[in-house]
Amino acid sequence: MAARGGFSSRLGFIAAAAGSAVGLGNIWKFPFEVGDGGGAAFVVIYLLFCFILCFPVMVTEVAIGRKTQKNAVGAFNALGFKRWNVVGKLGILSGVIILSFYNVVAGWAFGYFIEMVLGHFDIGQRFGEFTADFIKVGAYSILFMLATSYIVSRGVSGGIEKASKILMPALILMILSLVVYSFTLPNAMAGVEFYLVPDFSKINLAVISGALRQSFFSLSLGMGALITYGSYLSKKENIVSSSALITLADVGMAFLAGLMIFPFVAFNSGGDMSNASGGAGLIFVNLPGVFETLGGAGVVIGSLFFLLLSFAALTSTVSLLEVPVSYVVDEYKMKRSKATMIVAFIIFLIGIPSLLANGASDLFGRFVTYFNANSPTDFMTFAGHIADTFLVLGGSLIVIFAAYVWKTKNLEQELSEGYSGFSNSFVKKYLRFTISYLSPVLLILLFVLVVLSNFFGINIG
Numbered sequence: 001m002a003a004r005g006g007f008s009s010r011l012g013f014i015a016a017a018a019g020s021a022v023g024l025g026n027i028w029k030f031p032f033e034v035g036d037g038g039g040a041a042f043v044v045i046y047l048l049f050c051f052i053l054c055f056p057v058m059v060t061e062v063a064i065g066r067k068t069q070k071n072a073v074g075a076f077n078a079l080g081f082k083r084w085n086v087v088g089k090l091g092i093l094s095g096v097i098i099l100s101f102y103n104v105v106a107g108w109a110f111g112y113f114i115e116m117v118l119g120h121f122d123i124g125q126r127f128g129e130f131t132a133d134f135i136k137v138g139a140y141s142i143l144f145m146l147a148t149s150y151i152v153s154r155g156v157s158g159g160i161e162k163a164s165k166i167l168m169p170a171l172i173l174m175i176l177s178l179v180v181y182s183f184t185l186p187n188a189m190a191g192v193e194f195y196l197v198p199d200f201s202k203i204n205l206a207v208i209s210g211a212l213r214q215s216f217f218s219l220s221l222g223m224g225a226l227i228t229y230g231s232y233l234s235k236k237e238n239i240v241s242s243s244a245l246i247t248l249a250d251v252g253m254a255f256l257a258g259l260m261i262f263p264f265v266a267f268n269s270g271g272d273m274s275n276a277s278g279g280a281g282l283i284f285v286n287l288p289g290v291f292e293t294l295g296g297a298g299v300v301i302g303s304l305f306f307l308l309l310s311f312a313a314l315t316s317t318v319s320l321l322e323v324p325v326s327y328v329v330d331e332y333k334m335k336r337s338k339a340t341m342i343v344a345f346i347i348f349l350i351g352i353p354s355l356l357a358n359g360a361s362d363l364f365g366r367f368v369t370y371f372n373a374n375s376p377t378d379f380m381t382f383a384g385h386i387a388d389t390f391l392v393l394g395g396s397l398i399v400i401f402a403a404y405v406w407k408t409k410n411l412e413q414e415l416s417e418g419y420s421g422f423s424n425s426f427v428k429k430y431l432r433f434t435i436s437y438l439s440p441v442l443l444i445l446l447f448v449l450v451v452l453s454n455f456f457g458i459n460i461g
């Protein structure tokens with residue numbers, strides 16, 4: 001093990017990084033973004049973004065982390081470009097914002113686990129009441145933050161790695177079984193059609209921007225999470241193939257989650273998909289009723305589902321907390337346990353408005369009205385938009401940094417460690433083209449469009 005702690009194996013790194021990527025973003029957020037984005041057309045754009053734009057960003061982040069063995073800010077300093085560490089700082093800020101609301105939703109997932117154990121299948125219809133009960137939901141989210149802190153304070157190879165290796169495969173199996181079940185239900189095909197048959201006339205700027213934000217969020221990119229995890233990776237490992245596996249695992253999970261949810265939505269609505277845009281409540285409203293149809297097995301399957309979802313969220317919250325904690329530990333030489341406690345506490349406090357944004361407080365529930373919007377946006381959704389937008393900006397800056405400041409040849413040198421055939425490979429040419437030209441140009445262009453569409457209501461198409 002390296003002096004500052006490291007993953008004990010390649011599988012350990014992949015499991016932990018995939019554990020970071022796979023989480024509420026795949027099972028909670030992806031389906032409702034697809035619903036809001038009009039269905040299959042969103043899915044197509046999302047897939048293109050993940051493979052063409054995001055994969056090169058992931059490779060770059062991991063390479064910077066492994067080269068420097070530093071946290072998201074220290075990495076830029078170690079390469080000798082101190083001014084660029086503002087990209088790392090932006091990343092830490094994004095991580096703090098994301099964790100502040102993500103932890104609230106993770107609390108909902110855990111709360112639903114308890115509700116399922118108690119056999120309360122009607123909780124789906126009472127979702128609004130559930131989220132408005134901020135004492136109860138607050139307690140769940142405190143519990144969640146404590147669990148996250150416990151794992152982070154024990155360090156990467158102790159906690160993160162072990163948990164991910166067992167829980168990820170269990171979650172995949174669970175979702176696969178539910179996909180099979182969803183296909184047997186009446187009206188399932190209306191859901192499948194909504195999800196898989198694209199209507200390209202639905203594409204507009206808002207859809208493109210939603211898909212771009214979602215692809216960064218889902219792959220945990222643009223905020224230095226993978227710089228941090230890469231810093232624990234051994235030189236013997238192949239960064240390119242590991243990143244490809246992580247991308248595939250993450251995209252695969254999101255895709256399966258959609259394939260599971262939309263037939264369920266169609267089943268609950270009698271085949272009417274006009275209300276598929278369920279927002280943050282989509283899975284929480286739709287799933288419990290479906291578990292009820294399973295009779296006695298419903299309690300077991302429903303509980304297991306939300307328990308596994310909570311664990312998937314946990315491996316992501318761990319990575320979100322790890323980014324600021326490793327920064328404080330490395331740069332301020334603070335003890336890991338103390339740093340974890342302080343950072344987690346601050347993030348919990350920042351999350352309180354999100355906790356109150358779903359029924360408990362009108363101020364945070366109707367927080368801001370975007371230009372041209374008909375109705376206000378709640379604080380949690382707003383925080384999500386800000387954070388995702390920062391991720392796209394952070395990701396753009398990271399590839400620009402790698403290509404033009406650190407220089408492609410240094411990046412390539414790092415990528416060839418652990419990948420002997422790299423210098424003659426097609427992958428090298430592909431990455432050089434995307435990282436030097438395609439990603440910076442497209443990302444910056446898209447970033448501007450995201451801001452215009454999200455916050456100024458400007459839409460094309």
Ligand code: PFF
Pocket residue numbers: 020021022023024025026095098217218219220221223225316317319320
């Ligand atoms: N990728 C996680 C998910 O999809 O649930 C969320 C996330 C984790 C985003 C870590 C960013 C990050 F650095």
